[in-house]
Amino acid sequence: xxxxxxxxxxxxxxxxxxQAKQIIEKLGVVHLSTGDILRDEVxxxxxxxxxAKGFMDRGELVPDQLIIDMIRGRIExxxxxxxxxxxxxxxxxxxxxxxxxxxDVVLNITLHRDEVVRRLTGRRVCRSCGKIYNLTFNxxxxxxxxxxxxxxxxxxxxxxxxxxxxxxxVYETSTAPLIExxxxxxxxxxxxxxxxxxxxxxxxxxxxxx
Ligand code: AP5
Numbered sequence: 001x002x003x004x005x006x007x008x009x010x011x012x013x014x015x016x017x018x019q020a021k022q023i024i025e026k027l028g029v030v031h032l033s034t035g036d037i038l039r040d041e042v043x044x045x046x047x048x049x050x051x052a053k054g055f056m057d058r059g060e061l062v063p064d065q066l067i068i069d070m071i072r073g074r075i076e077x078x079x080x081x082x083x084x085x086x087x088x089x090x091x092x093x094x095x096x097x098x099x100x101x102x103x104d105v106v107l108n109i110t111l112h113r114d115e116v117v118r119r120l121t122g123r124r125v126c127r128s129c130g131k132i133y134n135l136t137f138n139x140x141x142x143x144x145x146x147x148x149x150x151x152x153x154x155x156x157x158x159x160x161x162x163x164x165x166x167x168x169x170v171y172e173t174s175t176a177p178l179i180e181x182x183x184x185x186x187x188x189x190x191x192x193x194x195x196x197x198x199x200x201x202x203x204x205x206x207x208x209x210x
Contacts, residue, residue, distance in 0.1 A: 002209045003104035004029050004081025007088070009178060010109035011171045012164065013116040013123070014193040015200060018132050019109070020085045022201050027208065029081035032074050034067055034089075036130065039156075041070075057157055059166035061174060064092045075101050089175045094182075106182040107204055111193040113168050120164045124153040 004027065008016040017033065024031045038056060041049030048070065052062045061067075071087055075097075082101075088094040097103070111119075122135035128151025133139045144153055158167065182188040189207050191200055 002027050003207075005102055005104040006082070006208065007084045007103055007106040007182075008086075008109065009106050009175070009182070009188075010193060011111055011113075011116055011175075012167045013120040014109040014111040015197055016085050016109060017130075018197050019107075019201055019204060020083055021130075021132070023083055023204060023208070026205060027081065027083075029083050030074075030078040031083050031085060032071060032078070032087070033085040034071060034087040035085070037070060037074075038062065057163070059158055059163040059170060061089060061170060064090055064096070067093060068096045072096075072100060088178065091177055091181060094178055103182075103185075103187055105207065106178075106188045107207065108179055108182075108188055108190045109193040109200065110190060113165075115194060116168055117161060117164050120159045121161060123159055124155060126151040127154050128152070 006023070006029065008020060010016055017035075020031050020033065023029070038049070038052045042053045042056070043049070048066060051066065055062045067087065067089075071084075075082055075084070084097075088097050118136075119134060124133045124135065124139060125131070126133075126146035126149065129146060129149045131146050131148050133146075133153060139153075145151065146153060158164070179188065191203055193200060
């Protein structure tokens with residue numbers, strides 16, 4: 001039987017969102033991306049979105065308690081299983097998560113800083129369906145619309161070089177300690193995110209269905 005309580009860990013641009021879309025199609029678990037939920041709150045100009053926007057635009061983390069309050073109910077409601085993408089991101093978030101959910105596996109996707117910057121400056125995202133593209137390998141010259149739904153492709157506000165560098169620093173300081181945290185719990189599996197996305201996906205499915 002496949003593992004269904006899954007965490008995706010890794011630096012910005014490692015491919016968490018790209019892999020998540022394929023994993024949920026294959027396993028039927030709920031995709032819970034704190035970044036996507038926050039961007040939706042920002043777009044709707046809610047109180048949470050207005051508070052979060054400044055942190056996100058600077059590439060800093062949104063305060064732990066706001067994130068935990070935002071995600072807890074969604075995780076508890078995911079009776080067919082969940083794929084957490086971008087959460088937990090600090091030890092405090094991981095400890096809070098352990099109070100209300102068990103985790104089967106943490107998929108730690110690695111990627112060096114230089115490649116993170118290269119990928120994220122070239123990322124474009126569909127405003128309607130969220131499909132993720134990259135100028136270097138799957139966008140045609142001059143393409144501005146999503147091939148899946150025709151939606152407008154845009155560049156995220158935090159995909160500017162200086163903000164990307166800050167996000168990577170924040171990852172190293174605040175999130176990378178979770179590698180040791182989950183290694184000690186015997187649930188961490190590491191994947192080389194510099195490989196092609198089909199190869200990474202195949203390795204993930206092997207882990208989840210072994
Ligand atoms: P979030 O949206 O979670 O961003 P992130 O973790 O920085 O991750 P990204 O979405 O940038 O990258 P990804 O790993 O999903 O890569 P992708 O698949 O798109 O968070 C944004 C902000 O929200 C944070 O900075 C923070 O402010 C706030 N936030 C969110 N969660 C929070 C939390 N828990 N606590 C506090 N604050 C929080 O791929 C990137 C590019 O590479 C794409 O162009 C893709 O096409 C390409 N690509 C993917 N895989 C491959 C491959 N194998 N080979 C070549 N190219 C590839």
